[in-house]
Amino acid sequence: MKNSFVALLTVTVAAAGVVAGQWWSSRQHSAATATPTSAETAKAGPAARRILYYRNPMGLPDTSPTPKKDPMGMDYIPVYEGEEPESTSGAPQVRISAEKVQKMGVRTEAAALRPLGRVVRASGRVEPDERRVYAVTAKFEGYVERLHVNATGQPVARGQALFEVYSPELVSAQREYAIAAQGVRALAGAGGDAAAGMRQLAESSLLRLRNWDIPPDQVEALARTGEIRRTVTFRSPVSGIVTEKKAVQGMRFMPGETLYQVTDLDAVWVIADVFEQDIGSLKRGARATVRIDAYPERTFSGTVTYVYPTLNAQTRTIPVRLELANPGHLLKPAMFAQVELAAADTRPVLAVPDSAVIDSGTRRIVLVQVGEGRFEPREVKTGARSDTHVQVLEGVREGEQVVVAANFLIDAESNLKAAVGALAAHAGHAAPGPSAVPASGPAATGAAAHAGHAAPPPAAGAPASVGHRAEGIVEDVDAKTGSLSLNHGPVPTLRWPAMTMKFKVANESLLRDLKPGTKVRFEFVEREPGEWVITSVSRM
Structure with a gap:
């Protein structure tokens, strides 16, 4: 009996040991299984980011859903999820x-x-009022007998004698009128056709003299006394300045020939050349202020009276006419003027x-x-x-x-961030975050890219260069447009291959002493998308 109890106890203990062993084994297996999984997860790290699209490496507004190259052979830069522009316009911030x-x-x-x-500023010139210019001419052939005004620029008053002329036609016309007038008086008491014909002849002769602009007082004296005068005096039609004198004593003149020109300068014009982009804001009646170099302390007021319908294709300007009073005749024709035109828009x-x-x-x-x-x-x-x-x-x-x-x-700063972003994208890293990057200082930071490898983006707050460095040979120098054509080597910071391209220069002095064939080291920045500007250059 005792032996049976011992055997039963032994079997029970053995069974409990088996069950405990199986439980411990299963637990160890579960722990061993879980441990490598966690390690693998920790080792795997974050999941790979998704590429949204590819952008132009030169900063141009061109994107592609698949990898591609630009016309210069450079790879388009991937834009990852989370790097897309935040603005609704699509522009980077x-x-x-x-x-x-x-x-x-x-x-x-x-x-x-x-x-x-606003005020439209233009240059102009003083010109005489065309409506105040008078030409003195004769309507018959004759000779200049005597000059009373014999110099250009001489002031004259209205009705002042300018010159006297002799004309055989004029003497004949006077004699004809004198005979006709005498006949009218002789036939005054008679009637019939003879008296009527004589009156018509006298009226015709008188009309001829008047059409020749013979002074009325001379015609009246001729009709009253019948005395024929050998010469006729021409007088100034207006008060002004003799601006042209062609008459010379003793010269022969023909009908219609201008002998004198008299200009009234009490009012003048200023013709202002206004650029075409400003012409739409000018209206007739607008006030204008005129300054003359000869009188820097004075200003003259005028009014816009006419906008000419023609454009000067060479200067891209349109003439605008101003009218000004000219007290004391201070404004001389052909003077240079600076004009300010009021172009108010309410x-x-x-x-x-x-x-x-x-x-x-x-x-x-x-x-x-x-x-x-x-x-x-x-x-x-x-x-x-x-x-x-x-x-x-x-x-x-x-x-x-x-x-x-x-x-x-x-x-x-924007151009710098675009360049740093290009470096990070080509290196397979994310673009730099929102940390501020100083925009000053053209020097590189020492983390320069080696051939075929891009430098990592600078840490937040670390100094960075806004420029890119390269070496090359001058192909062409254009001082007129301020540009320089270079055959340069690779640019590691932009992953550019060697190529020939045209740059602008920040200052024309950078072009000094440069000529085709010169080897140079230079730095440049991107001022606008696709516009590369050299900021410094030195000969090698």
Whole structure:
């Protein structure tokens, strides 16, 4: 009995050991299975990011859903999920820390509706009023017998004798009229056709003398006394200045030939050459202020009386006529004049300060503040201008804050971030985050890219260069357009291969001493998308 109990106890203990062993084994297996999984997960890291599209490496507004190359053979840069532009317009935003915004001196102002009253400035010249120019001519053939006014520029009064002429035709016409007048008196008591014919002859002779502009007092004296005068005196038709004198004593003249020209200078014209973009804001009756170099302390007031319908194709200007009083005859014909024309427009339009517009020559950019330390470049279409503001037709809405000071520094910051982003994308890393990157200083930071490898983006707050460096040979120098054609080697910071391309220069002095064939080292930046500007150059 005792042996049976011992055997039963032994079997029970053995069974419990088996069950415990199986439980411990299963637990160890579960732990061993879970441990490698966690390790593998930790080792795998975050999942690969999804590529949204590929953008042009030169900053041009061109994207592609698949990898491709640009015309110069450079790969398009991938844009990853989370790097897409935050603005609804699709333009990348520039992020700058509040400290740097303060150091840059960034100021903003709201785009608002305002009337663009302005002043149009133009150059002009003084000209005589064409309606006050008188030519003195004879309507018959004759000879200049005597000159009473014998110099150009001599002032004359209305009715003053200018010269005397002798004409055989005039003497014959006077004699004819004297005979006819005598016959009329002789047949005064008679009737019939003879008296009527004599009266018609006398009237015809008198009309002939009047048509020749014979002075009325001389005609009356001839009719009264019958005395024939050998010469006729010509008098000035107006008070003014003799601006032309062709008569010479003893000369022969023909009918219609101008012998004197007298100009009344009590009022003159100023013909202003206004550029075509300003002509739409000028109206007849607008007030004008004229300044003459000869009288710098004085101003003259005038009125716009006519806008000519013709355009000078060479200067792209349109003549505008002003009328001015000329007391004391201070304004001389052909004087040079500076004109300010009032071009007030009371209609309010959406406008921004003119300092807010960055004009590259091909497009106009405004930097809009979309948040604290965030700026978005907008391409705008501009219209009329005043002395301080520019009308915006497209690109900015009323109330949006635009940068009016330090916008060029922010523009440089934008170009820098585009370059750093290109480096990061080619290296297979994410573009730099929103940390501020200083926009000043052209020197490289030491983390330069080696051939075929891009440098990693700088850490937040670390100094970075806004320029790219390369070496090359001068192909062509164009001082007129301020450009330089270079056959340069690879540019590691942009992953450019060796090529020949044209650059603009930041200053014309950089072109000094450069000629085709010169080997140079140079630095350049991207001022606008696709516009590369050399900031420094040195001979090798």
